[in-house]
Amino acid sequence: MEQSRKWWRFGVNRWFVLLFIVLNVIAVSAYPPLRPHIQLPAEALTEQPLFIFPLVNAPVYLTNTLVATLIGDILLLLIGFGVWRAVGSGQMVPRGLSGAVEAFIEVLYNLTESTAGKWAKRIFPYFATITLLVLVLNWMELIPGVDSIGFFNERHIENPFECSFVQLPLGAVGITGASNECVKGVIPFVRATATDLNFTLALALIAVVMVQVIGVRAQGLSYFSKFLNVKTFFTKPVFGVIDFGVGILELVSEFSKIFSFAFRLFGNIFAGSVLLFVIGTLVPVFAQSGVLMLEFFVGAIQAVVFGLLTMTFMAQATQSHGGEGHEESH
Amino acid sequence: MEGDFVQGAKMIGAGLAMIGTIGAGAGIGIVVSGAVQAMGRNPDFSGTIQTNMILGIAFAEAVAIYCLVVALLLLFAV
Numbered sequence: 082m083e084q085s086r087k088w089w090r091f092g093v094n095r096w097f098v099l100l101f102i103v104l105n106v107i108a109v110s111a112y113p114p115l116r117p118h119i120q121l122p123a124e125a126l127t128e129q130p131l132f133i134f135p136l137v138n139a140p141v142y143l144t145n146t147l148v149a150t151l152i153g154d155i156l157l158l159l160i161g162f163g164v165w166r167a168v169g170s171g172q173m174v175p176r177g178l179s180g181a182v183e184a185f186i187e188v189l190y191n192l193t194e195s196t197a198g199k200w201a202k203r204i205f206p207y208f209a210t211i212t213l214l215v216l217v218l219n220w221m222e223l224i225p226g227v228d229s230i231g232f233f234n235e236r237h238i239e240n241p242f243e244c245s246f247v248q249l250p251l252g253a254v255g256i257t258g259a260s261n262e263c264v265k266g267v268i269p270f271v272r273a274t275a276t277d278l279n280f281t282l283a284l285a286l287i288a289v290v291m292v293q294v295i296g297v298r299a300q301g302l303s304y305f306s307k308f309l310n311v312k313t314f315f316t317k318p319v320f321g322v323i324d325f326g327v328g329i330l331e332l333v334s335e336f337s338k339i340f341s342f343a344f345r346l347f348g349n350i351f352a353g354s355v356l357l358f359v360i361g362t363l364v365p366v367f368a369q370s371g372v373l374m375l376e377f378f379v380g381a382i383q384a385v386v387f388g389l390l391t392m393t394f395m396a397q398a399t400q401s402h403g404g405e406g407h408e409e410s411h
Numbered sequence: 412m413e414g415d416f417v418q419g420a421k422m423i424g425a426g427l428a429m430i431g432t433i434g435a436g437a438g439i440g441i442v443v444s445g446a447v448q449a450m451g452r453n454p455d456f457s458g459t460i461q462t463n464m465i466l467g468i469a470f471a472e473a474v475a476i477y478c479l480v481v482a483l484l485l486l487f488a489v
Contacts, residue, residue, distance in 0.1 A: 119486075119487050120487065121483070121484070121487050192462065195459075341473050344473070344476060344477060344480050345469065345472070345473045345476050347480065348476035348477070348479050348480045348483075349476060351480075351483060352476075352479050352483065355483065382465070385465070386465065386466070386469040389462070389465070389466060389469075390466070390469065393466065
C-alpha cells in the first residue's frame with residue numbers, strides 16, 4: 082500500500098503534464114490566440130460544389146462536418162471488423178476492444194429487452210446503431226486537431242468577392258448564416274458532426290419514421306387509429322370528440338418529436354464546441370482540459386439519450402393504445 | 412452606429428432567451444430529488460430508476476436546450 086502510493090507520487094506522468102503546460106505558455110506568448118469566428122452552418126472545404134443535387138437543383142459541397150462523418154463511419158467499420166475477427170477467432174471470452182464492445186452491446190440489449198419485451202430483436206438494431214454512431218461522432222470532438230486545424234482564411238471584409246470559402250453550403254433548414262462578408266479565422270478540416278443541423282435533423286427523421294414503421298409492423302393499419310381516432314366518435318357523445326382531439330394532439334407530438342430530437346443533440350454539442358472555443362481564447366493554457374472532460378460526459382449522455390428515446394418510442398408504438406387502461410405488452 | 416445598436420439588441424435578446432433555463436433547472440432538480448429518494452427507499456431498483464431519471468432529465472433539459480439554440484441563433488446566425 083505504502084509502496085504503491087509512493088510509486089504513484091513519484092510518477093513521471095505529471096512531469097510530462099508540467100512540460101506540456103510550460104510549452105503551452107511559451108506557444109501562447111509567441112502566437113496569441115485568435116478570436117474565433119463561430120458560424121452555425123458547416124463550412125465548405127472546396128470552392129466548387131461536389132455535385133448538383135438533381136431534383137431540387139441544390140449544390141452539395143464537401144463540408145467539414147461531412148468529412149467528420151466519413152471518418153466516424155470508417156472508425157465504426159474498423160471497430161466492427163476488429164470485433165468480427167475476434168469473434169471468428171474462436172475465443173469464448175473476447176479481450177480488449179472487442180470485450181468492451183461486447184459489454185456495451187450487452188448493456189444496450191438488456192435495456193431494450195426490459196423495455197420492449199419480445200420486440201427487442203426488431204428494435205435493438207436501430208437503438209444500437211444510433212447510439213454507436215452518435216457516440217463515436219461526439220467523441221471525435223475530443224481528438225486534438227478536430228475543430229482547430231484547418232485553412233487560415235485571412236482575406237478582408239472590404240472585398241467580399243475575394244473570399245469564396247466562407248460562402249454558405251446548403252443552409253441548414255432555412256437558417257441562413259451571417260457570412261456574406263469575409264472573416265479572419267480558421268476553417269477547420271474536421272468539425273464535430275453534431276454541430277451541423279442537417280445531420281441531427283436527418284437522424285431525427287430516420288428515428289421518427291422508423292418508429293412509425295415499427296408501429297405498423299406491430300399493429301398493422303390499426304396503428305394509425307392512434308392519430309385519427311374515429312372509433313368512439315359516434316358511440317360516445319362527448320368523449321368521442323375528446324378522443325378525436327387527443328388523436329390530433331398525438332399527431333402533433335409526433336412532429337414535435339423530430340424537432341426535439343434534432344435540437345437536443347445539436348444544441349448540446351454546438352454549445353459544447355462554442356464553450357471550447359471561448360475558453361480556449363480566454364484562458365489558452367490548460368483550462369480547456371476541464372471543459373473537454375465535461376464534453377466527454379455530454380457526448381456520451383446525449384448519444385445514449387438519443388438512442389434510448391428512440392427505443393422507448395418504438396416500444397410504445399408496438400403497444401396498442403386502444404381501450405381505457407394501458408394494455409400490457411402482449 | 413446602427414450596426415452597434417443591432418448587435419447590442421441581439422446580445423440582450425440572447426440573454427433574455429436564456430431566462431427560460433430557470434424552469435429546466437428547477438425541473439431537473441425535482442426529477443433528481445425524487446429519483447434519489449426512491450433509490451434511498453429501495454436500492455434494488457436503482458438501475459431502473461436511474462434510466463428513467465436520465466430520460467426525464469433529457470426531457471426537461473430539452474427545454475433549456477431550445478433556449479440555448481435560440482440564443483445561439485440570435486448571436487451567430489441572424
